[in-house]
Amino acid sequence: MGRLIGTLLVVWLVIGGFAAWQRGYFDDTDTNCSEASDTALTVVAGPLNYTGVNPKIRCGKVDVPEPSK
Template identity: 85%
Template sequence: MGRLIGILLVVWLVIGAIAAFQRGYFDDTRTNCSEASDIALTVVAGPLNYLGVNPKVTCADVDVPEPSK
């Protein structure tokens, strides 16, 4: 039973990776927080991508304070 679950999990993730590839997420080698999160969510969503799920993430730009002079 555990083997079947493992096989289904791998197939699920492969389908998600194919969906991310078709959306062009792997074309650019430089990514930011939002793009990396979109890729991860698309892969995890797996076959749901083909049912209309289009996961997107927006990362808040964090203003890092500059050191005092």
């Protein structure tokens, strides 16, 4: 049973890697937080990428509400 799960996990990640490659995420050598996280999410999402899932992460400044005066 463990071998089957391991095999399915590897196949899942290979499909996700292929989806990231098709989107051109591995072409750019200058990577920022957003691109790296989008690539990682695409790989982890695996076959879901082909059902319309397009994972994105916004990095950088987070908008935090200001305290009242």
